Amino acid sequence: xxxxxxxxxxxxxxxxxxxxxxxxxxxxxxxxxxxxxxxxxxxxxxxxxxxxxxxxxxxxxxxxxxxxxxxxxxxxxxxxxxxxxxxxxxxxxxxxxxxxxxxxxxxxxxxxxxxxxxxxxxxxxxxxxxxxxxxxxxxxxxxxxxxxxxxxxxxxxxxxxxxxxxxxxxxxxxxxxxxxxxxxxxxxxxx
Numbered sequence: 001x002x003x004x005x006x007x008x009x010x011x012x013x014x015x016x017x018x019x020x021x022x023x024x025x026x027x028x029x030x031x032x033x034x035x036x037x038x039x040x041x042x043x044x045x046x047x048x049x050x051x052x053x054x055x056x057x058x059x060x061x062x063x064x065x066x067x068x069x070x071x072x073x074x075x076x077x078x079x080x081x082x083x084x085x086x087x088x089x090x091x092x093x094x095x096x097x098x099x100x101x102x103x104x105x106x107x108x109x110x111x112x113x114x115x116x117x118x119x120x121x122x123x124x125x126x127x128x129x130x131x132x133x134x135x136x137x138x139x140x141x142x143x144x145x146x147x148x149x150x151x152x153x154x155x156x157x158x159x160x161x162x163x164x165x166x167x168x169x170x171x172x173x174x175x176x177x178x179x180x181x182x183x184x185x186x187x188x189x190x191x
Contacts, residue, residue: 001059003131005138008054008067013047015064016056023121033092040085040092041100042119046071049080055138057122057131066122068135072148074111078104106177107154114150114174114184116143136169144187152184 008016020043021029028038046054046069057066071077081104090097107117118139122132143151153171155162157179171183 001065001126003057003059003065003126003129003134005055005057005131005134008047008051008056008064008069010051012056012064012067016047016054016067016069017043019064019067019121019123022123037089037092037096040089043069045077045081045085046119048084050077053116053139053142055135055142057126057135059126065126066120066131066135068118068120068139070116070118070139070143070151072116072143072146074108074115074117074152077117078108078111103154103177103180107152107182110152110174110182110184114152114186116148116151118151118153120153132165133169140169140185140187148187150184150186152182154180154182157181 017039020039021035024038024042027034029035050069050071053070053072055068056064059065082101086097086101089100111117120132120135122135140151152174153166154177155166157163157176163181163183166183166185170185172185174182174184176182
């Protein structure tokens, strides 16, 4: 399958949401409430507010098969998330709202050195073909062109394949947050 990376378009949002759900852990997609929470937590704020920093890996028919979503300014992302997605999560599950709020606050100290925050997912049929690396390279170039000094993310410590992928792309473990690793990568605009 031939895949190319391009900026995400508004028309890609349904496919991007499908990819998010298809690649999420089973517990995060087991029913309609969990699926909505998953999209609110990991997807919708990026696609709603940060489209200039979102890219898709599209197949021969130009259909999204993977994505990398990024907020270049974590503080701005947190404010936008709190204003909209957090309120919707609270309506679905007050406990999940408290958990997500706590997780986001635990990540906030890293935003000074690593102001950008990302989320990446690929459908299984394009994994292991360098597509994730191409998405990561595209995003890093965009961030460097925009003067962003660093990017971070959180990943499950129980996902060694993902941790290895991030390490390969220059991410270092910043902190272990209750089984999730916060990893950051400094960007050098002179490269």
